[in-house]
Amino acid sequence: xxxxxxxxxxxxxxxxxxxxxxxxxxxxxxxxxxxxxxxxxxxxxxxxxxxxxxxxxxxxxxxxxxxxxxxxxxxxxxxxxxxxxxxxxxxxxxxxxxxxxxxxxxxxxxxxxxxxxxxxxxxxxxxxxxxxxxxxxxxxxxxxxxxxxxxxxxxxxxxxxxxxxxxxxxxxxxxxxxxxxxxxxxxxxxxxxxxxxxxxxxxxxxxxxxxxxxxxxxxxxxxxxxxxxxxxxxxxxxxxxxxxxxxxxxxxxxxxxx
Numbered sequence: 001x002x003x004x005x006x007x008x009x010x011x012x013x014x015x016x017x018x019x020x021x022x023x024x025x026x027x028x029x030x031x032x033x034x035x036x037x038x039x040x041x042x043x044x045x046x047x048x049x050x051x052x053x054x055x056x057x058x059x060x061x062x063x064x065x066x067x068x069x070x071x072x073x074x075x076x077x078x079x080x081x082x083x084x085x086x087x088x089x090x091x092x093x094x095x096x097x098x099x100x101x102x103x104x105x106x107x108x109x110x111x112x113x114x115x116x117x118x119x120x121x122x123x124x125x126x127x128x129x130x131x132x133x134x135x136x137x138x139x140x141x142x143x144x145x146x147x148x149x150x151x152x153x154x155x156x157x158x159x160x161x162x163x164x165x166x167x168x169x170x171x172x173x174x175x176x177x178x179x180x181x182x183x184x185x186x187x188x189x190x191x192x193x194x195x196x197x198x199x200x201x202x203x204x205x206x207x208x209x210x211x212x213x214x215x216x217x218x219x220x221x222x223x224x225x226x227x228x229x230x231x232x233x234x235x236x237x238x239x240x241x242x243x244x245x246x247x248x249x250x251x252x253x254x255x256x257x258x
Contacts, residue, residue, distance in 0.1 A: 001245040003230065004034040004252035005223040007095070007129060007156050007177055007205035011037055011044070011051040015209040015220060023208075024055050027223035031245075034258055035223050038062040038095040038129050041069040042077055049088065060258050062092040062129050064117050067099040067110045074109055078116060085124055091256040093121040094129025095156055098138040107138065114142050121151040127255055128153045129177075136164055143171045154255060157181070157207050161189045165196050175255055177205040180213030180221060183232045194236045203255065204229050204248045 010016060010023050027035060037052055037059055039045045045063070052059045063084055065077055085093070096117040098110050121128045128151050132139045143150055154175040155168065168174055176197050181187050194202070204226050206212075212221035213228040227241070230248070234241040252258070 001031050001227075001242055002249055003032045003204060003226045003245050004036070004249050004258075005032050005206050005208075005226050006036050006154065006203040006252045006256070007038060007179070008035050008208045008223045009037065009040070009044075010035070010208055010223060011048040012209060013047055020051050021054055023222045023224070024051065024059070027226070028055075028058055030224040030227060032223045032226045033058055034249075034252070035059045036062060036091065036129075036252075036256060036258075038064065038092070040066045040095075042080060045084070045088075060091045060256060061088065062094040063088060063090040064094045064096040064129070065113060066095055067097050067113070067131055067135070068102055070106050070110045070113050074106070074113055078113060082120065085120055085126070090126065091258055092127045092129050093117050093124075093151075095131045096128065097131035098133075098135030098142075099131060100134040100138065110135075111138055111142050114139070115146060118142070118146055118151060119148065122148050127151055129156050130154065131156055133157075136160065136167065140167060140171060152255065154203055156205065157211070159187060159190045160193060162193050162196050165193050173201070175201050175203055175251065177203050178229065178233060179205045179207050180211045180217070180225065180229055182229060182236070183214040184217065191236050194233065199233075199237060199239065199244065199247045200251065202233065202248055203252045204233070204244075
């Protein structure tokens with residue numbers, strides 16, 4: 001069985017150091033033959049590109065400004081990232097979005113940055129990897145006010161409720177990235193939401209090095225753990241893990257054009 005990890009940060013030196021290439025190889029050996037690397041900010045673009053270059057047949061990149069990195073200089077940062085969308089050949093704009101969990105100081109700026117980066121995706125016919133943490137109302141407000149055709153979106157690291165899915169569906173037929181959180185004992189709401197989402201709109205992701213699935217919870221995550229997430233999704237939906245692997249791989253391949 002082959003899998004796609006639709007969201008992983010294996011290039012982060014602080015967490016993986018010199019083990020980054022080994023971790024990518026381990027994922028490939030496990031059947032995770034395609035991985036999408038989104039950057040976080042300007043400083044993470046170079047290490048991301050280096051690891052991507054070492055595994056050009058198996059890895060793909062996305063470019064954007066993570067919402068927690070939207071600070072007072074956010075406009076200048078976007079002016080630097082924008083041209084890279086033409087030169088670095090990303091498969092998506094991301095990860096971008098709204099994060100009100102850590103700090104609400106730059107709420108308006110996050111919303112403005114999201115709108116600008118949605119425009120990038122629309123103009124370049126790219127899809128969007130959307131980060132939304134405690135910020136669904138703000139995300140929906142931006143989508144509702146967007147002047148143009150909203151690009152295709154995956155709600156990365158989705159841990160919301162059935163009600164959240166229904167609100168999102170009112171704005172578009174979007175995808176949902178499901179990661180190790182689905183295996184956590186206290187994450188019943190996302191398990192309840194999976195049947196409503198449906199396998200045809202699910203992509204698997206690790207968000208490595210964060211959110212490792214059970215039984216690795218609390219440890220460093222890596223892309224080779226994707227099969228554990230697939231097994232849990234299959235268990236919840238009552239389908240064979242091979243079907244989960246096949247359908248989610250098909251979904252990610254179509255979404256990213258990979």
